[in-house]
Amino acid sequence: MLQDDLQAVWLTLKLASVVTLLLLLIGTPLAWWLARTRSRARELVAALVAMPLVLPPTVIGFYLLLLMGPHGPVGQAMQALGLPLLPFTFPGVVIASVCYSLPFVVQPIQNAFEAIGERPAEVAATLRASPWDTFWHVMVPLARPGFLTGAILGFAHTIGEFGVVLMIGGNIPGVSRVVSVQIYDHVEAMEYAQAHWLAGGMVAFSLTVLLVLYTLNPSTRERR
Amino acid sequence: MSQLRARFSLYRPAFSLEIDLHLPGRGVTALFGPSGSGKTTCLRAIAGLERVPGGHVSLGEQVWQDDRHFTPPHQRALGMVFQEASLFAHLNARDNLLFGYRRTPAHERRFGEEEVVELLGIGGLLSRKPHQLSGGERQRVGIGRALLTSPQLLLMDEPLAALDLRRKQEILPYLEKVTTQLEIPVLYVSHAPDEVARLADHMVVLDQGRVLASGALNDVLGRVDVPAVFADDAGTVLSVTLTSHEDDALSRLSFAGGDIYVAQQPQPVGAQLRCRVHARDISLSLSAATDDSILNRVTAQIEALAPAPTPGHVLVRLNAGGAPLLARVTQRSARALNLAPGMTVFAQIKAVALLD
Numbered sequence: 001m002l003q004d005d006l007q008a009v010w011l012t013l014k015l016a017s018v019v020t021l022l023l024l025l026i027g028t029p030l031a032w033w034l035a036r037t038r039s040r041a042r043e044l045v046a047a048l049v050a051m052p053l054v055l056p057p058t059v060i061g062f063y064l065l066l067l068m069g070p071h072g073p074v075g076q077a078m079q080a081l082g083l084p085l086l087p088f089t090f091p092g093v094v095i096a097s098v099c100y101s102l103p104f105v106v107q108p109i110q111n112a113f114e115a116i117g118e119r120p121a122e123v124a125a126t127l128r129a130s131p132w133d134t135f136w137h138v139m140v141p142l143a144r145p146g147f148l149t150g151a152i153l154g155f156a157h158t159i160g161e162f163g164v165v166l167m168i169g170g171n172i173p174g175v176s177r178v179v180s181v182q183i184y185d186h187v188e189a190m191e192y193a194q195a196h197w198l199a200g201g202m203v204a205f206s207l208t209v210l211l212v213l214y215t216l217n218p219s220t221r222e223r224r
Numbered sequence: 225m226s227q228l229r230a231r232f233s234l235y236r237p238a239f240s241l242e243i244d245l246h247l248p249g250r251g252v253t254a255l256f257g258p259s260g261s262g263k264t265t266c267l268r269a270i271a272g273l274e275r276v277p278g279g280h281v282s283l284g285e286q287v288w289q290d291d292r293h294f295t296p297p298h299q300r301a302l303g304m305v306f307q308e309a310s311l312f313a314h315l316n317a318r319d320n321l322l323f324g325y326r327r328t329p330a331h332e333r334r335f336g337e338e339e340v341v342e343l344l345g346i347g348g349l350l351s352r353k354p355h356q357l358s359g360g361e362r363q364r365v366g367i368g369r370a371l372l373t374s375p376q377l378l379l380m381d382e383p384l385a386a387l388d389l390r391r392k393q394e395i396l397p398y399l400e401k402v403t404t405q406l407e408i409p410v411l412y413v414s415h416a417p418d419e420v421a422r423l424a425d426h427m428v429v430l431d432q433g434r435v436l437a438s439g440a441l442n443d444v445l446g447r448v449d450v451p452a453v454f455a456d457d458a459g460t461v462l463s464v465t466l467t468s469h470e471d472d473a474l475s476r477l478s479f480a481g482g483d484i485y486v487a488q489q490p491q492p493v494g495a496q497l498r499c500r501v502h503a504r505d506i507s508l509s510l511s512a513a514t515d516d517s518i519l520n521r522v523t524a525q526i527e528a529l530a531p532a533p534t535p536g537h538v539l540v541r542l543n544a545g546g547a548p549l550l551a552r553v554t555q556r557s558a559r560a561l562n563l564a565p566g567m568t569v570f571a572q573i574k575a576v577a578l579l580d
Contacts, residue, residue: 119306126273126373128298128327128328133327
């Protein structure tokens with residue numbers, strides 16, 4: 001049993017790390033675009049990104065399942081390319097988690113970019129920095145608190161998810177049996193002692209993460 | 225010495241800009257006007273931060289913008305100082321200072337770090353973060369940062385506007401040093417007549433997006449037809465030489481039109497000073513009355529008269545041995561004295577503001 005628990009913990013950490021990394025890669029340009037664009041599509045994109053904040057995870061999971069399943073467009077494209085279907089695989093769980101945690105990463109980064117305003121980029125341009133140079137050496141360092149918040153929230157939120165994983169990944173050890181699913185199994189089986197170990201661990205973990213977040217963030221207030 | 229040429233036409237619902245500037249290849253040109261007159265837009269368009277379609281900008285042989293071509297700001301050899309110093313919050317003063325220097329090709333560098341640090345007196349601040357600096361210190365670092373890109377044109381957008389009077393006094397001498405030592409044109413946006421009088425050699429007056437006057441500082445300041453924008457601050461600038469320290473705690477300042485006595489100044493005899501004489505501080509008399517307490521009186525010829533922006537007053541342009549002076553008198557006095565161009569009068573100067 002302990003072996004199973006450790007496997008679930010390991011899987012959860014692996015999932016959260018991969019998802020956080022992907023979210024930073026996808027979320028940064030998306031946040032930049034949302035912070036900068038004057039396009040009319042902005043509101044629509046912002047609303048789509050924020051959907052996971054209001055929708056039940058089962059709804060997102062359900063539609064992702066249809067999308068990635070053998071009859072969905074994504075599933076059919078995968079099959080046409082000779083690739084395996086995504087549901088009930090680790091990559092499938094990763095994709096679903098990325099969708100589900102997207103706003104938790106995009107919004108803090110977007111807010112950070114917006115708070116910086118136009119001026120630093122203009123100053124950098126008069127100091128001979130190209131737009132790309134400016135992005136890496138001015139905007140990203142200035143938005144650091146936003147990246148930190150986004151990464152921590154994305155990681156923590158992925159660790160805590162349940163519904164989406166269950167819908168897309170099922171309950172397969174090493175593939176989709178993450179800690180939250182494992183706790184559910186323990187409770188179902190009336191193994192309260194083991195459920196306590198994992199659940200208590202989650203509580204301690206969440207508290208630590210939020211403490212770290214709140215202690216790191218005041219530094220953003222003093223720098224102006 | 226590269227001349228700056230900038231031409232823009234911009235029409236927006238609440239704002240239009242229609243300018244064509246030719247600026248000398250060195251010296252400070254003040255772009256003066258009330259807020260909303262288009263000064264900052266003009267500066268931003270020259271920098272390339274604002275793209276005005278159909279505009280033209282060139283510096284000497286380099287064309288930065290014309291119909292076919294637009295050089296992005298980071299490829300223009302210009303330095304810009306903003307209203308708030310806008311230092312990068314994540315870098316300390318030294319890294320801010322060197323931000324542009326590191327991005328300037330070595331063969332284009334004309335200033336070194338030490339030189340600029342010394343010029344601006346910021347040696348002790350280099351390891352501090354921007355939030356640990358005062359407003360004046362931040363602005364000095366901002367000026368140094370712009371200089372270290374070795375610009376061929378320096379643009380300053382009201383660099384003192386965000387500072388209180390004491391900080392202004394602290395930073396003005398540095399600005400003066402920078403602008404007099406540079407061999408490049410400086411375009412200085414301001415709505416403060418005192419700063420303009422102190423720093424500028426040339427002046428462009430903007431109002432509602434149009435150029436009202438443009439030329440050498442005193443030619444513009446001495447015009448009787450533009451002072452509406454100066455309102456109560458109309459007046460000219462005299463370049464004087466300190467010729468003696470008197471034993472009754474006065475110093476004598478001499479210029480082509482005569483001598484002026486002011487309270488004892490700290491500078492040595494022979495020093496070149498600038499002083500500002502407000503039109504409101506000059507009264508006119510037809511005879512050299514010696515029975516009043518006014519100390520400073522010079523003979524001058526009336527060149528022109530025009531209604532002053534203040535009701536019931538006229539502005540009189542005078543020529544005092546080649547130096548322009550403006551006097552503001554009431555319409556009633558002008559009538560009573562029959563003031564007219566060509567007349568010789570005595571200009572009684574009630575107050576003189578030294579600018580150094």
